[in-house]
Amino acid sequence: MKRMTRVALITSGGDCQGLNAAIRGVAKALYEHIDNIEIFGMYDGYRGLIEGDYKYMEPKDFSGILTEGGTILGTSRQKYIPGKDIVDDAGNSLIPAMLDTYNRLNLDCLVIMGGNGTQKSAKLIMDAGMNVVTLPKTIDNDIYGTDTTFGFQSAVDIATNVIDYIHSTASSHGRIFVVELMGRDAGWLTLNAGIASGADVILIPEIPYDLNKVAAVIEARKKKGRSFSIVACAEGAVAADEAVLDEETKRHNRENSLYPTVSYAIAAKLEELTGQETRVTVPGHYQRGGPPCPYDRVLATQFGAAAAELIELHQYGRMVAIQNGQIVSVPLDDAASRTKFLPVDHPMIKVARDIGISFGD
Numbered sequence: 181m182k183r184m185t186r187v188a189l190i191t192s193g194g195d196c197q198g199l200n201a202a203i204r205g206v207a208k209a210l211y212e213h214i215d216n217i218e219i220f221g222m223y224d225g226y227r228g229l230i231e232g233d234y235k236y237m238e239p240k241d242f243s244g245i246l247t248e249g250g251t252i253l254g255t256s257r258q259k260y261i262p263g264k265d266i267v268d269d270a271g272n273s274l275i276p277a278m279l280d281t282y283n284r285l286n287l288d289c290l291v292i293m294g295g296n297g298t299q300k301s302a303k304l305i306m307d308a309g310m311n312v313v314t315l316p317k318t319i320d321n322d323i324y325g326t327d328t329t330f331g332f333q334s335a336v337d338i339a340t341n342v343i344d345y346i347h348s349t350a351s352s353h354g355r356i357f358v359v360e361l362m363g364r365d366a367g368w369l370t371l372n373a374g375i376a377s378g379a380d381v382i383l384i385p386e387i388p389y390d391l392n393k394v395a396a397v398i399e400a401r402k403k404k405g406r407s408f409s410i411v412a413c414a415e416g417a418v419a420a421d422e423a424v425l426d427e428e429t430k431r432h433n434r435e436n437s438l439y440p441t442v443s444y445a446i447a448a449k450l451e452e453l454t455g456q457e458t459r460v461t462v463p464g465h466y467q468r469g470g471p472p473c474p475y476d477r478v479l480a481t482q483f484g485a486a487a488a489e490l491i492e493l494h495q496y497g498r499m500v501a502i503q504n505g506q507i508v509s510v511p512l513d514d515a516a517s518r519t520k521f522l523p524v525d526h527p528m529i530k531v532a533r534d535i536g537i538s539f540g541d
């Protein structure tokens with residue numbers, strides 16, 4: 181009889197739409213293609229692997245979850261020392277405990293679904309001798325080696341919808357609205373939602389802004405009879421005079437800011453510069469919640485099936501990805517090596533500029 185193949189599934193880091201679709205995709209394809217397969221689900225991301233807290237999964241566990249938001253396995257974040265270790269609060273390495281669980285369960289592979297931080301941790305886990313296959317998920321779309329991550333499109337849909345709704349109230353009151361969107365230090369989500377919703381100004385981390393220029397755009401709109409303006413602002417957006425400071429000073433300024441987030445500081449300054457009533461909307465984690473959009477259901481399923489195929493072929497240490505519409509896989513070494521920021525010469529930025537959207541630069 182063929183030897184048992186034992187795989188454990190892990191969802192780690194911030195959640196996003198499509199995680200359950202991906203879990204289901206991996207499991208269904210494994211059951212379909214590999215005889216004698218056993219699947220385990222680690223609870224709450226790497227915590228489950230560290231503490232040996234897991235569930236033996238059965239086919240019925242993967243039914244009815246395609247459209248569900250969140251993750252049936254739970255998730256968590258771990259303390260990561262860049263390129264070196266995953267540690268507890270006292271600084272002790274947690275990798276030996278992970279290896280212990282891996283060996284006790286006699287696993288053949290860990291299937292790890294996560295964002296940037298998770299991919300980097302997965303590389304450390306791989307380097308410690310565990311077989312891993314990873315899937316790129318995040319609403320930030322900032323994982324190197326893949327054109328798109330699942331979760332991203334669903335978040336774009338939600339963020340677009342938020343700005344669509346803000347448009348009508350902004351128009352009624354003749355106000356400026358600054359809508360702050362997630363994305364960490366990358367502007368993918370804000371750029372896409374900003375274009376899709378017809379924002380007048382898009383502020384992203386990759387293009388530092390000057391609020392005098394943003395105010396001039398708003399004044400010019402007023403002169404043309406447009407009583408309101410919408411600023412789509414990434415949570416990581418940075419002013420040009422801040423961008424040149426060293427990291428330490430930036431952190432100090434952030435921690436001592438009068439405002440809870442960047443969009444509040446921008447709104448206050450725009451109100452001062454334009455004399456126009458200005459409001460802030462921060463949809464926050466709403467952007468990560470609810471069911472995945474159809475595109476993400478398909479992408480997560482494709483990634484899941486591709487991960488199962490890698491396991492069938494014993495091709496470990498790889499992240500599944502999509503490049504030019506094709507499902508591929510890339511070495512985890514590469515995927516974990518850097519962050520995929522929005523290139524400032526990206527065609528979408530050109531399109532936005534072509535139709536008159538300002539980036540405040």
Ligand code: F6P
Pocket residue numbers: 194295318319320362363364415468
């Ligand atoms: O990486 C996904 C993300 O939602 C970012 O866009 C955001 O900056 C961060 O996670 C929020 O993290 P948390 O859920 O821990 O507040």
